[in-house]
Amino acid sequence: MPAGLWRTVGALVLAVPLVGAVPGAARADDPPSVTIDSSESGPGVVRLAGRFAGAYDVSLVVNGERIERTRVSDPDADDAGTWAYDLDVGEMDGEIEVYTKATVAQTRYGTWSPPLTLRVDNPSARKPEVEITEPADGVRLTRPTPVRVRVAGKDVRSVRVRVNGGPWQRASGAAGRYVTLVNPAKHGDVMASLEAEAVDARGHVTRSTTRYVALGAAKKRRPVPHRQDRAMWIWEKASYNLVLNPGSRRLLETVLPPGSTMYLGVDTYMGRDIIEDARPELRDLVAWAHGRGMKVHATVAGGTRPPYLGALSRYRDRAVGEMERVIDYNLSSKPAERFDGINVDIEPYILPWFTSSKPDLQIQWLDTLRAMIARRDASGEPLLFGPAVPRWLDTSACCTDIPYGGTTRTLAEHVQDLSDYIAIMDYRDQADGSAGIIAQAAGELAYAERIGKPLSVVVGVETLDIATSGDPATITFREEGRDAMEAELAKVGQAFSGSPAFAGIALHHYDSYRELPTVWGPAARWPEPPADSGPPTGVASPPEAVAFDHATVDLTYGRAYDDTEVDFYEVHRSTEPGFTPGPGTLAGKARGLSHTDTGLLPGTTYRYRIVPVDVAGHRGPASDPVTVTTGATDLRPMVVESMSVTLEGGAARVRLRVVDKESGQPVAATVRGRFTFSAGRYVTVTADADGWATATSEALKLPTGEVGFAGHRLTAPGHYWAAAYDRDKAATTRW
Structure with a gap:
């Protein structure tokens, strides 16, 4: 990066690497890319700007904490132009790492800029730093013991310590040194978490990392592998309902039988943290599941936005913090209320430089997993540790011959060496064949048998509609339906039934699985919902x-x-x-x-x-x-004036017309979209001079079904897609 330039901005002093004025817009024939070309500071704001080519949907990743949409200019609609974003740094301090990322138009995968580091000197936003210095991690306490806390920061008003999530007790002291007393006799013979918290005069609250100690005669416990058939990922939109709305559990029972395993999303959601501020409700859900013979694994990622940044060494402490959140919850809860495992979904291979940086990024990911496991081991909590991994982690060029821990192996084998289990994202819609589910999981199962890890390989399949991503429709059962999926999974279960390493089958994910019918079309059936006595409440707060x-x-x-x-x-x-x-x-x-x-x-x-x-x-x-x-623009709105979907020659055919909304004149737009329900093909076509565009789906092989079409991007010079005013959006054909 270029050298830093100090600028004084009100109360802030920024060392902002600059590249001068914003260059001209990128050209359409440039290779797919997105760049940060300039940064210019103002009162409490840094304006970032750059270019993109062969891409769209440019966003800014801010310090691994949030993702913000940028304002783009592409009047020619050729997926090349400029972007800008005003970053409010009024509540920031220290080094702030920013990236831009965009979606490549041709592949619909991602491209990222190199990082830019902003150095912000902002005392009013500076949070206290807090650390427990004594006792050391892993020691045994048998008598009243001082807990010593070091705090760095100005105007610190309170320092507190808690044991196993219990009441906070005040620590006394000054000049950055604080102490309180912990009496093991009050807690019994248990493994314990020690957390410290500091609050300054401006209301900034900082938590320490956790120290784990043994109280009295407490002993650490080792995790015990268990069957995970069926397992199911349940993300936060659904998991928070299960925690905060107990009636939601009745719906879960219609798709997940007793004895199953929940991979329960526990990330923060819409300003709430169920692990921290809804512990009684979360405990109730976990106890309810255990009462039905189910296991519950907390699903966490890297503690970053996007989650895969958590694999990088710069953000490792956040991934470790996610591990500690779950451990600390368990230690604060009764045995029946505790998680049985932790499912880790970091996925750093989404980063575009995963292959080119080999083996550095692969080793960083392994080090992050090792650091997370080390916290589990220090705590003595018997949580099964299971990363979600792609099916090609043992064969792709990015992941073979990785040196780690004194051996050179595939990345999949290193992950299996570290972990208690893996959940393979074995996403294909057929069991047989060289690219099928069975063949693609065989290597991981064979290795697990070789190293003697029973019940350590879960085979996961997809039910999500992924057609607008860069992945092919063949990775999901969305088009085939539930009956076809169950037939294929029966083959998988039969193929692996003799393997001691096979732990079961996992489905991704709860909401998309509920939406999946037996088959699309006139014969479609869904599970019957439980009896319902009346309408829901209104929303708790207005929009x-x-x-x-x-x-x-x-x-x-x-x-x-x-x-x-x-x-x-x-x-x-x-x-x-x-x-x-x-x-x-x-x-x-x-x-x-x-x-x-x-x-x-x-x-x-x-x-x-x-x-x-x-x-x-x-x-x-x-x-x-x-x-x-809404705001203003010089672009003119265009809409889909009409659309029909018909069945012709064993495939679906969409015919639509694009017009200028104000004049009704045809627009020769580029139409990108995908067929839906029984089909999943993504197409790119250009409308003719009369605004008409046609496209054909893949061959439709099922005897019954339904197909629609969903536009994804419509572009034309001087226009934008006013999709809210499209007609015939629900057009389908059934047979």
């Missing part, structure tokens, strides 16, 4: 709306509750004051507590209301309205 630009509004709102499950939230939009939600105002459906409404008109005032809907179809009361006005 808030922010206009991002001329065409996009971001909405957030509070949770609703139900005696079973709030299946989704209807988002209703109107330009009329005091409107009543109805079929004509439905703008979208959201599974979680946020929704992004796109394809709007510039300079337009919209009103939004939120209506919760439960799994029985009961609609709760509509929220109060919220009003927001």
